[in-house]
Every structure is written in structure tokens, then in C-alpha cells.
Amino acid sequence: MQTAHTEVSSTTVLHLEGISKSFPGVKALNNMAIELRLGEIHAVCGENGAGKSTLMKLITGVYRPDSGTMSLNGAPLVVHNPNDAYAKGIAIIFQETSLFPELTVLENIFMGHEVLRPLLGGLAFLPVLDYPTMRAQAKEIFSRLGMDLDLDARVADLGVATKQMVEIAKALSFDSSILILDEPTAALTSREVATLFDTIGKLKAHGVSMLYISHRLDEIFQIADRVTVIRDGEHVHTEDVIKVTRDQLVSWMVGRTLHNLYPKEDVEIGEVVFEARDIRQEGKLGGVDLSLRRGEILGLSGLAGSGRTELALALAGLTERDSGEILIDGKPATFRDYRGAMARGIVYISEDRQKYGLVVPMSVSENITLPLLHRISGLAGIINRGKEGTISDRYIADLSIKTPGGDFVVNNLSGGNQQKVSVAKALAMEPRILILDEPTRGVDVGAKSEIHRIICALARSGKSIIMISSDLPEILGMSDRVIVMKGGLKVGELSRAELSQEKILELAL
């Protein structure tokens, strides 16, 4: 394992200053700065949505900054696209794989920048692939990485860690002097992580400078020389890793003070209505227990990819669990799919309302009554439009959905109102247990507090709620109890009295 934190060189290779980038409705980066020095491993950390990925995408030309300057080895840097970045010696290893599963390792490494030779001596206008040269170069790269890989193996047949090595080899085939690793260990086992760190150490020894994005603090202390913390799109701190403590990092990442703008009221909490025991799903959930009481709001916290959504889907029968038991009112529930879960009063509202929640080209009332078709349709399945209207009008009024009418197409509503339609649709099923996945993602502040008010009202009326959220203040402000997930496991449970941002992050990181 590489733990040697060598003296950081003072030569700057990549320098970003005053970088801002906005997307419609969001300021992703604001006056951001970062400086990468020769041969250092520079960690970048921050909460979900702090702007890490946007920053990397600016450096590699996926996005262009709205303002600010970038320079490479002292010269101004303009990157048009990822390939252009490669050509300039900057390579990124994306979180999502960028490999071609049906092709071989060798073909993958040189895709888009194949080594060419003329078909025959003078026929320079007929370029064909120069396999011997590519093979030799690939061999040389792998030997530099200290590995021996079958260059003709099909990538689809390789393990996740090996695929990552191919990605790294691909990056190196451009003679990259700067390597950006975006959460490279997210999908790796601890042994594979050790191999990766070993590789990173070798690259560092060869003078490659690296930006290492991770929210696993342990890793940062293990391999990084310096660390930069980003919060809400802004640069917070850059420091030598040996000079900081874990607590300091966490406090930089959290930083903000919590304003109590949440309308959470104390509701009498009743008996346990829902219980899950040892829920397992291969590679996703490693045995999770939870219980939920009447009138309770249970917050589900954790970083992206920690298994929150996977747990919610399994609880609602939307994905099949490998093992585990679900009890409703103390009796085993045998439902096997979402239809069965709905019949037992469990309703899940997806974080991605456009994709899973709503049929956007349909009207508000059609969406709200979609799960109730059997109840509002008469003989031969003909829909009773009167009933449809009565039901939807009630929820439109209850949730104060701002729409010109029930027959208005959902697509034309604002994000907040779409979310309310999504909630209305769930409520129309008259659930006892409501699972809300990121209920306020992408809605404006006004709509957000209205949705919070609705959630509280639901709890008061005796419904039990599981709320997944990446927004820590929301979790803190709304929950009676919080479960923190990490790597598919429940790593902590905090009562309302024990709650604090630091505690949740401490558990989640």
C-alpha cells in the first residue's frame, strides 16, 4: 500500500481560476479555483452535488466554463472535447465505463486514436491499423503498470477491476501527463482497491499528476498529497493531507449553518407498522433491517450509490430481493412485486419523476388516477370521466397544485408542481406507507417547503413515511429518526435528539 506522502513539487501543471458554470436553475460552480502540481496526487472532495463532477467535465472539455481561466503548464488552456483533452495530455477515467464490451482489450485501448500505417509502401492514402506497433505499445503500458493482461481478451469477459485497468491503460496510451480519476474505487472490492492504489503509486513515480475525486476519506489519507474541498460549487480549502484531520475535512465539507426552515411538527408516534429484516440483494444490499412506526418520518441518508434507492426499491417489491423478510403489522407480507406491495398499502415515489413517476404527455387528472383505473372504470373498462375528475380535483385542491385545470398536460407544469402531481398520484392510492425518494430534487424553494408541509400533514394523518434525501438539512429538519447507509449496509441509526450533519457525514463517509 502506498502511504509515502512525498514532498510536493512546486511546479504547477494545471491551474484553474475564477471558474463559474451555471446550468438552467443551478449554479454548479462559482469562482472555483484549483491548482495541480507536477507529480502530485491531489484529492478533490465534497458532498453530493458540490460540483466535483462538473469541475472535471470542464477540464476535459465535456462542458465549457461560463467564465474564468484555465492554464496548462503556464499556457492558456481551451479544451474543445474529451479527445482534444487527451491530445493535450489530460485523460479522465469516468465513473461510468467508457469501454466497448464486444471489442478486445487492444482495440479498446486505441479506439479513436489507432496507430496507422500505409497499406502498402507508397499507398499513404490507404491507412490501415498497425497492429504490431499498437500491441507493442499496449504491452509497454501494461508493463509500466506492472500487469500482464491478455490483449485479445474480450472486455465483456473481464472483471470490474480489470476493466478499470484497461481504462487506465487507455488513458496512458495518449501519453497523458495529467490523469483524472472520478470515484475510481466505487465499484471495487478492497483487494482490487489495493491493486489500483499500487498502480496509482507507479504512475506517480513516473511523474504523472493526478486529480483524485472521492468521498471516501480513508482513501484520501492513504494516497493523496494534497486535498481540495469543494462546497456548493465553491472552493473552500486546499491543504497538505498530512496537515489535516478527518474531522477538519468533514467540517469543511459541511460548513453551512442549519436554518430551521422546516415545518416539522411533533406527531404522536404509534406502533410499528412495517418491518424489514435482513434484506439482501447480491452486490447491492448486504442485509438491512429497519422498522417504521405509525406517523413516523424515517430519513434514509447516505451518499449516492450507498444503497438507499436500492433498499427502497426492494422494500416496495420493485426489485426482487435475494433473501429477507418484510412484516406488515407484525405479520409476514408475501407480496412479490409492486402490485402486491400496493395492495398492502406501500407506495413508492421515484426520484426521477420524469422517467418513472409521471406520464408527462398525459393530463394532470389522468396521471393522478392512473393507478386507480380499475376503480374509476365501469363495465368493459370504460373510464368514467366524472369519477376521474372528482378524485383528481380533490387532490389538486388538497396539495394546491397550480394547474389551469385537471385536463392540463403535465409536461407544461413547473418542476415543483409535477412533483406534487407525483405525490397526488401516490396519495390517490391511499397508502399507509409512503416511500419518497428525493421528494424535493430539482424543485424551487417555495415548492420545496410546500412539499415538506404536505409530508408533515401526511404523518399527522397517521401515515408512515420513509424519506430518502441527499439534502442533509432536509433530512435533519424533517426526520423523526435517520438511518445512514453505506456500501449497501445500514451503518448507523440516529434519533432526532442525536441528529447532526457532522454525525451523519461521519457515518456516511
Place this chain on the structure above:
Amino acid sequence: MSGKRKVSREAILGILVVAFMAFLALTSNFDSKSGIYSMMLDVSPSIVGAIAMSMVIITGNIDISAGTILGFVAFAAGSLAELGAPAWIFIPAGILMGICLAGLNGWISVTFKVPSIVVTLAMNMVHLGFYATFLPNAGWVENLKDNFTWLGRGRFFDLVPYIFVIALLVAVLFMYIMKNTSFGKSLYAVGGNRQAAIYAGINPDRTVIKVYLVEGLLLGVAGILKATTANEIMPSAFQGREMIFISAAVVGGVSILGGGGKVLGAVFGAFLVYLLSIAMIYLGFQDYFQFSLQGIIVLIAVFVTVTDFTELRKKLRGTFTRAGRARKARA
């Protein structure tokens, strides 16, 4: 790293083709001179068409109008030959026809962002209507003379058709192109992982247009190979050929989802599809039932190339045993 080496899919297909031929030779008079000759004659246009279709499928697209494009190619080449044009005129003319029509498909699909299956299905119908309405005598060309049919009827050693040799040369050329040129690699990239292709500096739209142009060129060749074997041409009779090409590609291991497959596989696929139809004739199946069987074969082929077997095994685990079912019910 990876220990065991798998036998390539193409090798298995090759063995299958040989075994199939041996089986037919033993059980029928397939191995007669005329049997072998008709196979080579019939399979040649399918080989070229299957290669064309495979390249399109590898990019994640398809061409349902390939059959009707062949009709236009045959009509263009045949009409010129009827007017007395020699091969060096009617061959390029036919190929140009193929390039224009297939290129139009690609251009429409990319420019208006319409999935290629919709574009080419529509074009298939447009072509058919066009034949009947605008072509003289619905495109029927009769009494073609030697200046046209010498190509399709000529043979080496009184056995091997010229067109078979041409088809094999095309196959070798495209095997080389797919493996040894940036163009070939870009087709796999676009069909395999479009986003990653963009990150690798490949323009997917331009690649798709290019692949349709090349497909058109090959359809031009296939159309001429097919047309010159007869002394009359009826364009609408070519409709349905695309299904043979698609079957051959899919049976040959080209992934219908895009991103995977080899030219050699498609060539063997073309043989297999032909041998299958011949076998069914020998076995005495009625004409139309052949379609059903061929359809089932394609279904199986797609299933084999597309299915993730570890996932399926996991899903089916226990389904077929009583204990397994009980365990599932408990869970």
C-alpha cells in the same frame, strides 16, 4: 489474466456449415454438381447483402428497405443493359443507385433523428409504391441478353460461378476493412457505446451516414450479382430479401443491439440460412412453413447473442425443481 480461451463463435459457425453440408450430402443428392452449383449461385448475393446488413446492425441500426433497394439496383442495371450498355456502364450505375438510396436512409435517420427501423420500414413502402406507379411496366425488364447475363451465368471450371468468386472477394475485403481500418473500428464503437465513442472523438452521426453509404455500395453489388443470374427482372420480387440478410447476420453472431459481430460470421450465416431452406425442401416441408422455421431460427439466434446467461440462470434458478419452487415461495 483471463485463463481459459474460448473457441470463437465464427469457428463454431464454420464447423456447423461444414457439418450441415456433410449431412445434406449423406442424406440427399445435395452433393451433385447441380446442387453445389445452385448453392454457390444462390448464396453469393446473400453473402454480400449479409455483410452490408451486418455493418449497419453493428452500428446499432438496421435497413428494412435493403430488399427494395436491390429492386432499384436491378432495374437500373437491367434497363441500361437492355439498351445495350456494357458492364462498365451498368455495374457502376447499379452501385450508384444503391449508394444514393441507402445514403438517403442514413441521412434522413441522422438529420431528423428518426430511428432507422422507422425510416427504412417507411422507405420500403415508398419504394414498392414507386415501382408500381413510376417505373415503366412496373419496372419489369424482360429478355435480357448476354451482355447482362454473362456475369451471373459465367463459371470457372464449368462449376464455380463468377459471382461466387466476387462475393468471396468482397467478404475478404470487408473482413480486412472491419479489422484493420479506423472506419471499421468506429462502427463497433458507435454501436457498442455511443457516449464512449463521442469521448473517443468519433462523430456518431457521420459514422452512421458513412455506414449507410457503404451498405448502399454493397447492396449495389449484391443487386447486380442477383439480377444477372436471370434474363428478366421484376423489382418487387426483391422485397423480402432484407429478411434473409438480417437472418444471416443474426445467425452469424452479429448482435442485434449493435457493437458486436464479425463479417466472417455473417458469411457463414448466409450459408446456414441457405442450407436450412434447402434442407427443408429436401425434408418435404411446404414453402410457407419454411418461413415459420426460419423465423424460429432467427429468434433463437437473437436469444443466444443478446441474452446475459448468468443473469438468466439466476432468474430461473430453482424454477424447474420442486424444492427450488418451494424455496422461492418462502422468500
